[in-house]
Amino acid sequence: ETGVTQTPRHLVMGMTNKKSLKCEQHLGHNAMYWYKQSAKKPLELMFVYSLEERVENNSVPSRFSPECPNSSHLFLHLHTLQPEDSALYLCASSQGQGYDTQYFGPGTRLTVL
Amino acid sequence: SQQGEEDPQALSIQEGENATMNCSYKTSINNLQWYRQNSGRGLVHLILIRSNEREKHSGRLRVTLDTSKKSSSLLITASRAADTASYFCASNTGKLIFGQGTTLQVKP
Numbered sequence: 594e595t596g597v598t599q600t601p602r603h604l605v606m607g608m609t610n611k612k613s614l615k616c617e618q619h620l621g622h623n624a625m626y627w628y629k630q631s632a633k634k635p636l637e638l639m640f641v642y643s644l645e646e647r648v649e650n651n652s653v654p655s656r657f658s659p660e661c662p663n664s665s666h667l668f669l670h671l672h673t674l675q676p677e678d679s680a681l682y683l684c685a686s687s688q689g690q691g692y693d694t695q696y697f698g699p700g701t702r703l704t705v706l
Numbered sequence: 707s708q709q710g711e712e713d714p715q716a717l718s719i720q721e722g723e724n725a726t727m728n729c730s731y732k733t734s735i736n737n738l739q740w741y742r743q744n745s746g747r748g749l750v751h752l753i754l755i756r757s758n759e760r761e762k763h764s765g766r767l768r769v770t771l772d773t774s775k776k777s778s779s780l781l782i783t784a785s786r787a788a789d790t791a792s793y794f795c796a797s798n799t800g801k802l803i804f805g806q807g808t809t810l811q812v813k814p
Contacts, residue, residue: 595748595750597748599748633806634806635803635804635805635806635807636749636794636796636804638801638802649801681746683748683749685748685749691736691798692736692798692800692801692802693737693754693798694739694751694754695739695749695751695802696751697741697748697749697750697751698748699747699748700746700747700748702746
């Protein structure tokens, strides 16, 4: 248990669906991250939020839309996804935005049909 | 090659043996971190070594850093079946860049 929770743990959706992934951290951290982990590829950073402001967006398609309503919660809204978006989506948090020790949630396994 | 590449990609050993994984990176770093991931789960931070450090220990883990060669190694001593997992290095260059990982299997 790292203090970072993610829901749902598994999600199957069609290409026309809209769904949201939720992440919550109980560590009092100031920065939160979304990562995508696909088979046989390195972990890809998608978004970074520091003190609820987006500070990084790594050329992620607009069908992924992040939201950070407060420093403890992070959402990833999904719409019109493609089958190649199937992956493990990991949320992480850290004390500061300096990319020191990151605490990861268990991930959401997403399958797009 | 990519920043933060691990070698070997896969490693299979017997319980009790030592496991060594290597990581290479390309640009200057603030620190280098090692993470562990059990199948289908999130990553767990193992150890962080700063650019001015050469060696660090944590329990059965020993990490070395050679900034002149831009490389790091993770040694797990007296391995256990429960150490079976994927291990990733992540180089902090102002961003955290992960390698593709080493899959370690420890046979009982």
